[in-house]
Each structure stands twice: as structure tokens, then as C-alpha cells.
Amino acid sequence: MISTPEVSLDIGAIQSADAANQQLNAVALTDATASITARGGYKPSNPPKMIIMFDGVCNVCDTFVHFVYPRDVNKKFSFQALQTTKGREIQNYYGVPTDLSTVILIDEETATYTSKSTAVLRIMYHLQSPYSYLYQFHYLPAFFRDFCYSTFARYRYLLMGKKDTLKGLNNGVAITPPMGWNTWNHFGCDTSEINSQLIYETATAMVTSGMAAVGYEYINLDDCWLAKERDADGRLQADPIRFPQGIAPLADYVHSLGLKMGIYEDVGNLTCGGYPGSENYFEIDMKTFAEWGMDYVKMDGCYFPVDDMEETYTQLSEILNATGRPMVYSCSWPTYAFVNNQTVNFTYIGEICNLWREFDDIRDNFDSWTGILDQMMQYNRAPYASPGHWNDPDMLEIGNGGQTTAEYQSFFSLWSIIAAPLIAGNDIRNMSADIINILTNADIIAVDQDALGIQGQRAYQSGTSEVWTRPLVGGAIAAVLFNRGEQPATIELTSDILQVSSNSQFLMRDLWQKTAPTQVFQGSSSFSNIDAHAVIMLKLSPITGSFGFILPQLRLCMFKSATIIDHSIGPFTLNYLTCVSYRTS
Numbered sequence: 235m236i237s238t239p240e241v242s243l244d245i246g247a248i249q250s251a252d253a254a255n256q257q258l259n260a261v262a263l264t265d266a267t268a269s270i271t272a273r274g275g276y277k278p279s280n281p282p283k284m285i286i287m288f289d290g291v292c293n294v295c296d297t298f299v300h301f302v303y304p305r306d307v308n309k310k311f312s313f314q315a316l317q318t319t320k321g322r323e324i325q326n327y328y329g330v331p332t333d334l335s336t337v338i339l340i341d342e343e344t345a346t347y348t349s350k351s352t353a354v355l356r357i358m359y360h361l362q363s364p365y366s367y368l369y370q371f372h373y374l375p376a377f378f379r380d381f382c383y384s385t386f387a388r389y390r391y392l393l394m395g396k397k398d399t400l401k402g403l404n405n406g407v408a409i410t411p412p413m414g415w416n417t418w419n420h421f422g423c424d425t426s427e428i429n430s431q432l433i434y435e436t437a438t439a440m441v442t443s444g445m446a447a448v449g450y451e452y453i454n455l456d457d458c459w460l461a462k463e464r465d466a467d468g469r470l471q472a473d474p475i476r477f478p479q480g481i482a483p484l485a486d487y488v489h490s491l492g493l494k495m496g497i498y499e500d501v502g503n504l505t506c507g508g509y510p511g512s513e514n515y516f517e518i519d520m521k522t523f524a525e526w527g528m529d530y531v532k533m534d535g536c537y538f539p540v541d542d543m544e545e546t547y548t549q550l551s552e553i554l555n556a557t558g559r560p561m562v563y564s565c566s567w568p569t570y571a572f573v574n575n576q577t578v579n580f581t582y583i584g585e586i587c588n589l590w591r592e593f594d595d596i597r598d599n600f601d602s603w604t605g606i607l608d609q610m611m612q613y614n615r616a617p618y619a620s621p622g623h624w625n626d627p628d629m630l631e632i633g634n635g636g637q638t639t640a641e642y643q644s645f646f647s648l649w650s651i652i653a654a655p656l657i658a659g660n661d662i663r664n665m666s667a668d669i670i671n672i673l674t675n676a677d678i679i680a681v682d683q684d685a686l687g688i689q690g691q692r693a694y695q696s697g698t699s700e701v702w703t704r705p706l707v708g709g710a711i712a713a714v715l716f717n718r719g720e721q722p723a724t725i726e727l728t729s730d731i732l733q734v735s736s737n738s739q740f741l742m743r744d745l746w747q748k749t750a751p752t753q754v755f756q757g758s759s760s761f762s763n764i765d766a767h768a769v770i771m772l773k774l775s776p777i778t779g780s781f782g783f784i785l786p787q788l789r790l791c792m793f794k795s796a797t798i799i800d801h802s803i804g805p806f807t808l809n810y811l812t813c814v815s816y817r818t819s
């Protein structure tokens with residue numbers, strides 16, 4: 235599939251191959267698989283091929299874009315990545331998501347693709363002397379440039395490395411929306427509650443409640459964990475009474491349960507709650523968080539000019555990467571821009587932040603979260619979500635007592651359909667069975683965590699009846715039929731709303747009632763008696779066999795070995811597992 239000729243370029247190894255392997259192994263490769271939906275605009279190869287794409291770039295077309303050029307020998311190693319027209323055509327044709335952090339393997343033979351999302355893999359072409367000057371052709375028209383590269387490149391390299399060896403975000407985390415818990419929505423700034431005991435007990439409850447088993451992992455401290463002063467060396471310290479051992483032992487405990495830990499700071503000189511902010515201390519603070527074993531950093535934006543946020547949040551993304559510890563980077567910048575009527579470039583935000591807060595702070599009532607949903611639509615934020623980069627409509631309030639069970643179910647359904655981070659904001663040490671059932675509904679969580687990472691949107695609205703839809707892996711669709719009104723309602727789901735042909739057949743599963751997926755959807759289906767403020771949430775799976783069966787998905791995995799050049803650590807050998815999934819039909 236991937237051939238890796240001898241690597242002959244001397245880039246100067248800085249570490250031993252063992253050390254390099256160890257580092258890479260710490261970052262597992264995650265696979266997502268899906269069948270391919272052809273859309274036209276590209277002629278598949280004949281005979282079919284395995285196409286490897288990175289950031290819209292294709293390895294078997296006539297166009298190549300990654301290359302090493304001798305001028306960079308002084309800098310040890312470098313690469314230039316450009317998109318090609320052909321690459322974009324293929325990407326479009328197969329409907330595959332790509333971004334800088336995703337590698338897509340398209341198998342034309344089995345009509346499936348696999349995306350590998352936590353490592354950097356690059357195919358590069360070495361333009362050797364006497365052709366080295368051809369690198370300048372990237373200024374020329376694409377067809378000419380691409381023709382030259384493909385004709386004259388001498389060696390092809392497979393390059394794989396940890397994301398954080400690259401500049402910018404590329405930290406390999408939050409490939410699906412982060413799931414966890416945070417102190418703020420329930421405990422606010424209550425210093426009689428925010429202490430190490432709360433963290434120990436909550437981490438334990440995360441496991442015993444069954445939340446960890448369905449994917450919740452981050453235990454996040456929000457504001458008000460801090461002492462009012464930095465220590466003599468200028469380092470942040472936790473409140474010494476409430477956190478007598480500091481933060482590191484808490485992280486050790488959290489990690490010992492297989493969970494991860496997060497923390498809160500602010501880009502201004504004070505946090506919103508009036509504790510020491512990070513301004514002027516970014517390097518030292520992010521290093522401190524890495525040393526304490528933090529896996530997630532929420533950077534708030536109180537007491538800081540919005541005009542300077544672009545520069546500062548950018549700088550922080552680089553400082554976080556430079557710590558060498560992958561930490562989810564949560565940015566509050568857009569919230570502050572929004573309340574100050576300033577526009578933010580969300581494409582750019584997506585490049586530097588794993589998630590970004592939007593709109594006003596959430597409250598535990600129906601109008602608050604439905605208002606945020608409306609704003610998500612009104613301001614068209616869905617296109618900016620992708621694996622590793624998520625709109626953050628704020629944390630959950632489920633279980634905080636202000637809403638009915640139906641309202642909390644609706645809240646959870648809609649947060650999942652919009653690929654929101656699922657950060658519980660209740661006291662998970664004391665939850666009713668109802669609340670546990672909502673927070674641990676694995677079918678709905680699977681929608682939230684779907685590997686395509688496409689944020690769902692409102693596809694239909696009439697009065698207080700709404701249908702929200704989201705495309706899922708394998709051609710499936712999630713749909714939420716939402717009755718915002720005060721009376722029971724009937725909502726009709728149609729192929730128009732789903733944007734599928736009226737002949738397409740799907741098997742429907744009700745994700746709250748947990749019905750077996752036996753009911754067939756074709757054309758339209760009517761759902762009556764949806765209670766006030768309640769939803770019906772469905773997963774529609776395409777029927778692929780001629781008799782209406784969903785045939786089993788097969789998975790073929792192979793161990794492979796590759797010669798790797800890491801951006802910073804030099805050449806070494808990597809053994810890795812590669813899988814292709816496909817359906818028989």
C-alpha cells in the first residue's frame with residue numbers, strides 16, 4: 235500500500251530511534267472508517283488504488299505537493315505543503331473530511347476510507363539536483379507545477395511524527411468533542427466546596443457512576459482554585475488551605491483512574507473571579523500546568539482587551555505546544571468578541587484552538603440553551619467544526635435542578651447533534667437515576683462523538699416544531715425532532731428534510747426509547763405526541779443490501795513497518811497497525 239524507499243537524506247538524528255519510538259507510541263493512532271459516497275467530478279482510478287491524502291493532497295494522482303528541497307538542509311529538515319486541485323477534487327468526490335491533522339486512506343477497491351487522526355503522516359517528494367530549483371514552480375500554474383514535480387521527484391518519503399512537533403495547534407487531542415466534567419456550573423466560585431476532596435470524590439464518581447465507561451474523561455477545575463498570590467518564583471499556586479498538596483497529586487489520582495485533568499486560567503491579569511491571571515506569565519504558567527500533569531487548559535478572557543486577543547491566543551497555542559505535553563486548548567476569545575460586537579475569523583480560531591466558547595454563559599433553564607442553539611444557527615458556526623476543532627456552546631447544566639427530565643433529554647440530544655463538547659456541570663457524586671440515564675446514553679454520545687466530526691444543523695423549522703440533522707459515518711444520519719412549544723406536537727420527518735432521495739431507505743432507531751432498528755424510513759414518517767419541550771432522537775442507517783439487511787462490517791488490519799523521518803527527531807522505524815473497513819453487499 236505505502237512503499238517507503240530507503241531514506242537517504244541526512245537530516246541529522248537528534249535522538250535515538252528507541253526514544254523516538256517511545257514518544258510516538260505515547261500517541262495512539264485512532265482510526266475512523268466510513269464508506270464512500272461518490273459525488274462526481276473525479277474519475278476513480280482504473281484499476282482501483284489506495285489513495286493517501288493529507289490536507290487535500292493525494293499520493294497517486296499526477297500531482298504532488300510535499301517536497302523537501304536542498305535549500306533547507308541548513309535547517310536540518312523542512313517541508314512545504316501546498317494544496318492541489320486534484321487533491322481537492324478527490325476530497326470532494328469522496329466527501330471525506332480533511333484538515334491538517336488528518337490522514338485519509340481511500341480504498342477505491344472496497345469503496346471505504348479510513349482516517350487516521352492522531353499522528354502526522356506526510357508523503358513527500360525529494361527534488362534532487364539538478365532539479366532542486368523546481369521548488370520555485372509552486373508559484374506557477376498548478377497543472378505545470380504538478381506535472382514537473384511528478385516527473386522529476388526522485389524519492390518518495392513517508393513521514394510520520396507527533397503533532398506537537400509541528401507549529402501551531404496540531405496537538406493531536408480533542409479529535410472528537412471533549413467529554414468530562416467542570417466545577418463551574420454547579421459550584422461556581424464557592425470556596426467552601428472547591429477543594430481537593432471535591433476532585434478526588436468527583437473523579438471516583440466519574441468511574442462508579444458509569445460515566446467514564448461511556449467516554450467522559452476530563453475532570454476540570456474552573457475558576458477560584460487559586461491562591462491570591464503567586465509564589466516567590468512567580469509560579470501559580472493552588473489555594474494552600476483548600477488544596478494542601480497542590481494540584482499535581484490530584485492529577486496523579488485522576489490519571490490512576492484512567493481519566494484526565496484540566497484547569498482554568500485567564501489571559502488577563504485577573505481571572506473573572508478575581509484570582510491571579512496569566513498575563514505576562516504565559517510561558518511559566520503553561521509550563522507549570524504541563525508539570526502538574528494537566529491535559530486540558532481553559533483560557534478565559536476577562537480583564538483583557540479584545541483587540542489583543544488574536545495575538546495572545548495565538549501566542550498561547552504555540553506556548554502550549556512548546557511544553558511538549560498535549561493539552562486540549564479551550565479559548566474564550568469569541569465570547570468576548572461577541573459581547574463587544576467584534577467579528578472573529580473562525581477559520582483562524584479553528585487553526586489555533588481545540589474548542590472555542592461562544593455567546594453568553596449558559597444558565598440552567600430552557601430559554602438559555604435554546605437561545606444559544608438559535609445563535610449557533612443565526613451566526614452559521616457549524617462549518618467551523620471538524621475533528622480537533624469544536625464550537626463550544628458552553629457546558630451542560632443537566633442535573634442542576636432547573637429543568638424537567640424531558641428538557642434535559644432535549645438539551646443532551648441537541649448538544650450531541652451539534653457536536654458540542656459534553657462537559658457535565660452538575661454534582662456527579664449525587665445524581666438521580668434519571669440524570670445518570672441521560673448523561674450516559676451511549677447511543678446519543680455516539681452521535682456527539684461521530685468520527686466525521688460534522689456539526690449538525692437545523693434542517694426544518696415551523697413555529698415551535700424543529701428538525702435538526704447531522705450526517706454520520708457510513709452514510710447514517712442523526713435526527714432530532716424537537717418540540718419547543720408548550721403543547722404536544724406532531725412532527726413529520728421527510729426525505730427533503732434529510733436531503734436524501736425519496737427512494738432511499740433507512741432503518742430507524744429511537745435513541746431514547748432504545749427501539750430495535752427495524753422500522754424502515756422511506757420518503758416520510760410522522761411522529762405524533764411529542765411532549766412539550768421534548769424530543770425524539772433517531773439514528774437512520776442506510777439499507778445497503780438488496781433485501782433490506784445491513785450487512786456486517788468487515789475490518790482488515792495489517793501490521794506495517796515504515797521508515798519515518800520525524801520533523802524534529804530524525805529517522806527511525808515505526809511499526810503500526812493499519813485497518814480498512816468495508817461492507818459486503
Ligand code: GLA
Nearest residue numbers: 418456457505506507534595
Ligand atoms: C466566565 C466563563 C465561565 C466561567 C467563569 C469563571 O464567565 O464564561 O464559563 O469560567 O468565567 O469565573
